[in-house]
Amino acid sequence: NAGVTQTPKFRILKIGQSMTLQCTQDMNHNYMYWYRQDPGMGLKLIYYSVGAGITDKGEVPNGYNVSRSTTEDFPLRLELAAPSQTSVYFCASKGGHPNEKLFFGSGTQLSVL
Amino acid sequence: KQEVTQIPAALSVPEGENLVLNCSFTDSAIYNLQWFRQDPGKGLTSLLLIQSSQREQTSGRLNASLDKSSGRSTLYIAASQPGDSATYLCAVTTGTASKLTFGTGTRLQVTL
Numbered sequence: 001n002a003g004v005t006q007t008p009k010f011r012i013l014k015i016g017q018s019m020t021l022q023c024t025q026d027m028n029h030n031y032m033y034w035y036r037q038d039p040g041m042g043l044k045l046i047y048y049s050v051g052a053g054i055t056d057k058g059e060v061p062n063g064y065n066v067s068r069s070t071t072e073d074f075p076l077r078l079e080l081a082a083p084s085q086t087s088v089y090f091c092a093s094k095g096g097h098p099n100e101k102l103f104f105g106s107g108t109q110l111s112v113l
Numbered sequence: 114k115q116e117v118t119q120i121p122a123a124l125s126v127p128e129g130e131n132l133v134l135n136c137s138f139t140d141s142a143i144y145n146l147q148w149f150r151q152d153p154g155k156g157l158t159s160l161l162l163i164q165s166s167q168r169e170q171t172s173g174r175l176n177a178s179l180d181k182s183s184g185r186s187t188l189y190i191a192a193s194q195p196g197d198s199a200t201y202l203c204a205v206t207t208g209t210a211s212k213l214t215f216g217t218g219t220r221l222q223v224t225l
Contacts, residue, residue, distance in 0.1 A: 042215035098144035104156035
């Protein structure tokens, strides 16, 4: 099983550019999440989704947008990239019960210069 | 607001030692607590999940305990090996949508 797949693995953006980080899972999970991880910090929740067509903001949503048109895919859109968005981004998914484990993708390292 | 703290931030031990990593959280209204492992440049892998009604979980050389009333969890690693070197994060699940709040992690190095 592929699990949670993120693309790209690395990306460099110029200030003001836009891009979409792709995330897809093949486990038929309802819940999907986007986190960012800054050096020495824990993971911060950007956006999450409890099912196709439903999304909601996490702790740090400013500067990002998401969509969930299918169960499998949960892309994260960065509009007008800023240096503060330099980070490692992780997508994760889990089943609908609270006591199911969370599965992570391998991450996207993004630099905004 | 839930806050999760992990102490120490970094730990270096010689191979073969037993060790304990600590995690504390401020709001005891949790569904569960998970311990994750993160290798450099990689995603997180769930090691153990302790439900709020449980006191501990074991997997091989790993044993995690949970004291929900005091807001504490420990991860015990027996007979440490160099392959255990990684960052270990704990996270608690709360509220609707099963959102996780993460600690900042403990970076473990096991030396030969």
